[in-house]
Amino acid sequence: MVENSNSIEVVIVASAFGADAVRRDGHAACAEKAALAGADGFEVRRELIADDAGTQLDALARLGERIRGAGLWSVHSTPATLFRGDGSLDADALTLAVDEAHALGARIVKLQLGGKEGSVAIDAATIDCITHAIAGSRARVVVENGQSVEGGLPGAFETLFAALPAESALGMTFDTGNWHWTGADPLDAAQRLAPHVAYVHCKTTEGEGARRFAVAPAHDDARFAAILERLPSTVPRAIEYPLQGDADAAVQVARIAAF
Numbered sequence: 001m002v003e004n005s006n007s008i009e010v011v012i013v014a015s016a017f018g019a020d021a022v023r024r025d026g027h028a029a030c031a032e033k034a035a036l037a038g039a040d041g042f043e044v045r046r047e048l049i050a051d052d053a054g055t056q057l058d059a060l061a062r063l064g065e066r067i068r069g070a071g072l073w074s075v076h077s078t079p080a081t082l083f084r085g086d087g088s089l090d091a092d093a094l095t096l097a098v099d100e101a102h103a104l105g106a107r108i109v110k111l112q113l114g115g116k117e118g119s120v121a122i123d124a125a126t127i128d129c130i131t132h133a134i135a136g137s138r139a140r141v142v143v144e145n146g147q148s149v150e151g152g153l154p155g156a157f158e159t160l161f162a163a164l165p166a167e168s169a170l171g172m173t174f175d176t177g178n179w180h181w182t183g184a185d186p187l188d189a190a191q192r193l194a195p196h197v198a199y200v201h202c203k204t205t206e207g208e209g210a211r212r213f214a215v216a217p218a219h220d221d222a223r224f225a226a227i228l229e230r231l232p233s234t235v236p237r238a239i240e241y242p243l244q245g246d247a248d249a250a251v252q253v254a255r256i257a258a259f
Helices: 019-025 027-036 057-069 091-104 124-135 154-163 186-196 222-230 246-258
Strands: 010-013 041-045 073-083 108-114 140-144 171-175 197-202 204-206 213-215 237-239
Touching: 010 027, 010 246, 019 027, 027 041, 027 057, 027 246, 041 057, 057 073, 057 091, 073 091, 091 108, 091 124, 091 140, 108 154, 108 197, 140 197, 154 186, 171 186, 186 197, 186 222, 197 222, 237 246
Parallel strands: 010 041, 010 237, 041 073, 073 108, 108 140, 140 171, 171 197, 197 237
Antiparallel strands: 204 213
């Protein structure tokens, strides 16, 4: 097993090994590859679990045991959104995500923000429901900026975090690449949202529009480095771009830790 000597913890997202490979070989096999690459954690992607049986709580518990057996801690990622398309809270999605994270034994559970374009509900009943659900979670609950304007604009995150009580443990997954899909400036977003960031998805992008895709940051990518400089320096960083084999995985873990 390669040791990550840097103090920054690095996670490999399952999809970095390729969606087809995850569905074919399973998350546990990919977690073992992540461990050999020197990662500290492994992110399970619910949408890449091959069948419904794999999403049952007992199956997630067994997967969690395999991940811990490989020497890694886990993140549970679900494509579910915290807010529905009309901007209202999806309390059932939050409850399910927390229950699944508990079964997996995850340190972090991640949902998409969702909502309307730049808007989510912040009435007292909604905020109270979020606060109570998160207070009962053993995993850190985080919401991520997605690749659409619904849940992918900085203003919606600012509105939500401003409405939450100071003791709320809700955090943010800051995806360095997803802002490009929504037309937001990631440097500006990092400056505005840094106090709430608990987890970083690392990637840059190439291409335009529907043909945009995730890639590894270049060694001399000053803009990517500047984004990380504006974010908390102690939160875990996740690799969410395609890895080119086992040797590359180890190289990328070291690079992301050192950026």
